[in-house]
Amino acid sequence: MLLIYRVPREPSTPRIAIWRRLRALGVAQLADGTVALPEDARTREHLEWVADQVLDAGGTALLLRAQAFTVKDERAVAHAMAVARAEEYQEVIASAAQARDVGDDAERRRVVARLRKQLRVIQRRDYFPPPDRDGAVAALADLARDTTAEQPRTSTEQTSRSQS
DSSP states (O other), rough: EEEEEEEEHHHHHHOOOOOOOHHHHTEEEEEETEEEEOOOOHHHHHHHHHHHHHHHTOOOEEEEEOSSSSHHHHHHHHHHHHHHHHHHHHHHHHHHHHTOOOOOOHHHHHHHHHHHHHHHHHHHHHOOOHHHHHHHHHHHHHHHHHHTSSSSOOOHHHHHHHHH
């Protein structure tokens, strides 16, 4: 699916909101005012909403069903989208590695929760998963497991273990 749009420069608030929405969807930016997403019911609906936002802001929007003429072009768009997600997955991997140095268990649990949310957001817009996806999932799982394993036992757990 292609969305070709133009938003007036002023006021800038709607233009920024539209740009943020498109970024959150994980679009491939083909040119100024031209973005693409793989077609399915969900992405079509989201792009229709964005097109409505553009129109409400006084702009123009054209939503098209598109197909690349060559497999090479199609792969280039998919590769660009995968590279963008790979960078985001690398950020999760780096954050998980940094969190291992956090001495405070409560803070580390907060980091795990934040990274889980961040990973879900990335995965929702990951249409062509790069290998980095598995690395990010594994890094977060390892951090969560290590964080859980380091939690002190409650007095009830210690009592029940000593009675066994």
